[in-house]
Amino acid sequence: MKDIPKFALTLLIVTIIASGSLAWVNKITKPKIFAIQSRDLNNGLLNVLPAAKNGVIVPVKSPSDPDNILYYEGFADKDKTKLIGYAYLVPASGYSSIIRTLVGIDTVGNIISIQILSQQETPGLGTKCQEIRSGESKPWFQHQFAGKMATNLAVDKDGGDIVSLTGATITSRAITNAIADSSKSILGLINK
Amino acid sequence: MKVTQELFKGIYSSNPVFRLMLGLCPTLAVTSSVNNAIGMGGAATFVLISSNFVVSLIRKFVPSKIRIPVYITVIATFVTIVDLIMAGFFPDLHKSLGIFIPLIVVNCIILGRAEAFASKNNVFFSLIDGLGMGIGFTLALITISTFREILGNGTWLGMPVFGSSFKPALLMILNPGAFFTIGFIIAFLNWLDRKTSVSS
């Protein structure tokens, strides 16, 4: 029993050194990680709202919680007069990961474009949601959402017209249904 | 002489995956593409060398009764460092390895080497051991993922291997494919061993 103070002290020293070095690494990498994340987000927003290239995209925050961004408004000019559409992030529980998709819609709710920001689905099956077929310039799975009504989406197996990925129905269905559900609630917020 | 022996044992005679059967969980998970295998192998090698170094350095001060929590703290620290640095400087690799990085903490190769080797040997040999085991792990991952990616996806490191008429066997990039591949490689190595021991 008399060893316990010694054990405690050893563990204390080890953990202090460990957390000290982690704090140091975190300090160096945090701005880098933040920059990468915001760069990815900005690129994504411009991809799903291409008409806002010469305008601005502003976040609309929750009135009760200013850290919570509900959706983004895209304007074709810098003075925020020509509203062209909205963009929002849709998380979907896929087969083996959370699939984060950025969706851009016009002012009435038709999808302009979608972009999958991150996913860790089964390689070769679910990951094909980001596949670009040879000879094409856009990922075919995401591209087929363009022009469809955001609130009314379903994969072919559920009677809709989104062609699902071979062998990855769960991934396809998760993305499709999550976009439809989120769009309903976001459009509800916008039209309020 | 002993240096090369310690270095090469991890690559062949006690390869962590094919001989010691350690770290099979991340092996199954990441070997679906060669790209993932290289990233995972590199990250695990870095953690292995660093943790072997530190564990060997502090082996005389750590009471044996609390050695496991101390080792785990050391390993977890290095894994978090790798995670943060990858996220900050290699975002694409970080995206594809994602959840596997934190799993290096519970990769039994790392704790296994800390316990079996670094806590009993001097700093220099522990570094060599970590390097050898890391290379062995990486090579094993690359070997397995080569078979799986070529058969299951028709590509190697993302480059198409066959013409477009080749229909890849999806099963090979699903988990059973990893079990089949590892099983056949181990069978092949055992057959090789038996052959050499009979002839010598």
Place this chain on the structure above:
Amino acid sequence: MDKNFYVSPSPHIKDRDSIPKIMYSVILALVPAGVGAVYFFGIRALYVIIITVLSALVSEAICQKIMKRPVTITDGSAIVTGILLAYNLPAEVPFWLPVVGAFFGIVIGKAVFGGLGFNPMNPALIGRAFLMASWPVYMTVFNTVPKNGTLSGISAITSATPLNVFKHAREILINSSSFSTQQVTEATNAMSQFSSSYGSLFWGKVGGCLGETSAALLLLGAVFLMYKRIIGWKIPFSYIGTVALLSWIFSGNDGLFSGDALFHVLSGGLILGAFFMATDMVTSPITFKGRIFFGIGCGIITVIIRLWGGYPEGVSYSILLMNLTVPLLDKFSRPKTFGGK
């Protein structure tokens, strides 16, 4: 030396049955279904069967050569594996598919475990499961309409196999709110028409894998094997009985006990699986109770997959899963020795 007594452990009474005799009887019993397959699906069915059998034989010979064992491809076991695998393939598969499937089934399903008698699972089903997981598109798309019939067995619906129609209709009816009224009406119609398909299902005028469609021709072979005492009644009857009971209870649209049991027994690969694959001597239990439990287990898993699973048909996976329980079933159902505890 002639006067010596030989002392040997049991068994003392030996039957004249041998592996080749049993295997060739099974092959003979499978012939009617094969003839039916060629009649219904055309000459391509014959090509698929021949290619699969030849691939199985060649794979077996290669394995036995590499493993330096006597080459025993004439005992018929590889031929049975080949025929059973071919009967589990759609008629329009590309010809390389059965080659790969037979090779995988023989190598991974049998040779790596030590050959005939040591395989824990049915090699033909291993081959099928591998093909199913690797090339689902080729394995689940049925386009060849059987002669004088329709893919679904129902004259009004011509697009998909009976179990596919059932699965699709059931999914629509369960979540009827998220589908259009037209789709719901179509699904209800399809469900009510299954009773008109019994005849097609029994004779085999429906779409599906080569050898699974005709219950009549399969039963002909099964009766022959039962007469020859090569297969017993316990596994097939407990298997089919369980499927009938559970599908009667759960598969209906009007609550419990409204399901169409006969449809579920006749459709898909149940007859083929229950009589010819679940009864495989190597991979089924040897005790009385063990066989009954084996059949019930197969039935439960089949119905679960058909009604709630991701695939329309679950016969092959249910047999594979139950194959793995055989050592346990044999252990727990071992009869008590007289006077033993």
